[in-house]
Amino acid sequence: MTTSLHQRALVADTHNDLLMAVSARPPERWAGFFRERWLPQLVAGGVNLQVLPVFIDDQYRPEGALRQTLRMIECAHVIAEGNPEHVRLCRDAAEIDAALDAGLIALVLALESMPGLDASVELISTVRRLGVRVASIAHWGRTPLADGSGEDATCSGLTSHGVAALREMERLGVVFDVSHLGASGVAHVLELTTKPLIATHSSARALRDHHRNLTDEQLRAVAATGGVVCVNFFAPFLTEREHEATLDHLLDHIEHVASVAGIDHVGLGPDFIREVMDDLTPPCCEDLQLRGVDTRAAIPGLEGPSGLPMVTEGLLGRGVPEKDVLKILGGNVHRLFAELLV
Numbered sequence: 001m002t003t004s005l006h007q008r009a010l011v012a013d014t015h016n017d018l019l020m021a022v023s024a025r026p027p028e029r030w031a032g033f034f035r036e037r038w039l040p041q042l043v044a045g046g047v048n049l050q051v052l053p054v055f056i057d058d059q060y061r062p063e064g065a066l067r068q069t070l071r072m073i074e075c076a077h078v079i080a081e082g083n084p085e086h087v088r089l090c091r092d093a094a095e096i097d098a099a100l101d102a103g104l105i106a107l108v109l110a111l112e113s114m115p116g117l118d119a120s121v122e123l124i125s126t127v128r129r130l131g132v133r134v135a136s137i138a139h140w141g142r143t144p145l146a147d148g149s150g151e152d153a154t155c156s157g158l159t160s161h162g163v164a165a166l167r168e169m170e171r172l173g174v175v176f177d178v179s180h181l182g183a184s185g186v187a188h189v190l191e192l193t194t195k196p197l198i199a200t201h202s203s204a205r206a207l208r209d210h211h212r213n214l215t216d217e218q219l220r221a222v223a224a225t226g227g228v229v230c231v232n233f234f235a236p237f238l239t240e241r242e243h244e245a246t247l248d249h250l251l252d253h254i255e256h257v258a259s260v261a262g263i264d265h266v267g268l269g270p271d272f273i274r275e276v277m278d279d280l281t282p283p284c285c286e287d288l289q290l291r292g293v294d295t296r297a298a299i300p301g302l303e304g305p306s307g308l309p310m311v312t313e314g315l316l317g318r319g320v321p322e323k324d325v326l327k328i329l330g331g332n333v334h335r336l337f338a339e340l341l342v
Helices: 002-008 018-023 027-044 065-082 093-101 123-129 149-154 160-172 183-192 216-224 247-261 274-279 309-317 322-340
Strands: 011-013 047-054 087-089 105-111 132-135 228-231 266-268
Touching (some): 011 266, 011 322, 047 065, 047 093, 065 105, 123 132, 160 183, 216 247, 247 266
């Protein structure tokens, strides 16, 4: 029953940093490396819709951030062009559905924090032309657009450039991602937004009091926009005892988000970074502690996308109805993209 349901489900992963690992290879290896190392995992996990964030390591900031952003976007295009029988890079809901109908994995490009663009809001249009359809405006620290959740003590909202970025994204049909945004920034976005929002990889602060997670008030507010909160699988965001994290911790967060935001507003944003961190070479990953969390900490069996059927099994084991499991696995994200990516 579990296997059958998972195979029938539309499984959407809204945050996998695999572009970091693939783009670290020589360009002539991009398509092949993805096919050899990541495609089998996506297939084993039943992933049908994969959001690919472009995240820029500190080593490229600030001077090389835009160049690396473009390089990673190009990497996504090369992956798709080199594996046309397996994946398709999609720019709108119609292309996503066409890819799914053809039995392909639909890839959607995202920007995480926009360090290559910064205050040059006019470049959002440029990256949209290149295929970007989801974006956030901050990571852990401060950007010219807003403060990340690691700077919550500043109590600052969006800058004037950040407000302009939100308006431009709404105009262009780029989905605004509140994950990583500071609490005051989230509140500011909620005041201003006219479109549904997404949190691509955020868990429940009521269960794990970490600034990267969303409070119940924030969960309800994102849901009120018509948006979706995609639960992060990263062990340090699920429990304080990160090396003892289990599937039950993750299921607790999924069920909590569903109970607070509503079953139509929860999805999966795994943030599988263990293999990425192991795979990359120094200097970017010499220190695997990221502001006090171990980037290698993971739920056993859920170190990568191949373990995703465990989530289906766990939800069914807790008595979650099949129709609700289908929404969590990807139905809600698919609905959101159908509404916004037109």
